[in-house]
Amino acid sequence: xxxxxxxxxxxxxxxxxxxxxxxxxxxxxxxxxxxxxxxxxxxxxxxxxxxxxxxxxxxx
Numbered sequence: 001x002x003x004x005x006x007x008x009x010x011x012x013x014x015x016x017x018x019x020x021x022x023x024x025x026x027x028x029x030x031x032x033x034x035x036x037x038x039x040x041x042x043x044x045x046x047x048x049x050x051x052x053x054x055x056x057x058x059x060x
Contacts, residue, residue: 019026033041 018029036044
């Protein structure tokens with residue numbers, strides 16, 4: 001359970017870096033994401049899950 005909480009905390013740190021360092025670029029990126037279709041967003045989510053799972057398999 002401790003590893004899961006550590007991983008969640010690390011995700012929050014990484015996700016917070018761009019808005020902290022460059023809010024203008026974060027806003028532009030977010031507006032581009034809003035313009036994507038649902039299918040495109042799902043594909044990005046699927047690709048992220050796939051890359052994450054492969055990374056976990058390689059690290060374990």
